[in-house]
Amino acid sequence: MSSLSIREAQAGDLEAIIRLHEEDELGSHGDVWSDETRPAYEAAFAAIQKSPDNRLFVALDGDEIVGTFQLTFIPNLTGRGATRVKVESVKVRSARRSGGIGARMIAFAEDHARTHGASAMELTSNKTRKDAHRFYERLGFARSHEGFKKKL
């Protein structure tokens, strides 16, 4: 773990990032890397790169991508105009979980958000992910809200 580093994702990381999401059974997002799905991921990656409010990160152990997360800066009127940062699509390689990688990523995310003027951080986690809930509470997050989703 001493060799863990975190940096912004590059185009060449895309397959490795999607492979992390592929491991996810609870999210049911149906993510899989293939010739068929690749163009959609490339388009989404380009949209994230283009957005001034979004940053996609990867965590590496040496050269291996072992985690990923996305930050979305949200300018907002409430809280006297407080900028919030939403953490999205947090994923750690399954074989490497419970090893501190997630905590390092969230600490990095908090530093990054604070440095760039945000005063609050938020995220949602599927109600079935009990381990993730304990993880976020341990890191000082308050489970204060209900999260609602609707397909359009």
Added chain:
Amino acid sequence: MSSLSIREAQAGDLEAIIRLHEEDELGSHGDVWSDETRPAYEAAFAAIQKSPDNRLFVALDGDEIVGTFQLTFIPNLTGRGATRVKVESVKVRSARRSGGIGARMIAFAEDHARTHGASAMELTSNKTRKDAHRFYERLGFARSHEGFKKKL
């Protein structure tokens, strides 16, 4: 209610929007419109206007601002690169609640999100807002996630 209209917010709407948030006791965001707080709101309004991913709306009954909400478009890799829209800072003037304004705003938000390429909509609501939870479930939202927040 036949005269209800929804449009993007303009700079001249800012005080009326903050007055809606001022009525809010549960959110505890401490929002109040004054000479002291005005610059922070103006800066946040400018940041929302400048962001290509954010849109701030007001609902009007005739000339009176009776509601507001913000949409944040979030490009995302998961769900095969599905764009999501987060609904933020939904507020209806207290004297006008339970009159269908909120439902009209959310229907407008869904249309706007769909028209602009989003395939999912999401929001969080403080766990104390039981009425709001019933409202969103009635509109077809699934209460599938826990919402976490942390001050930075």
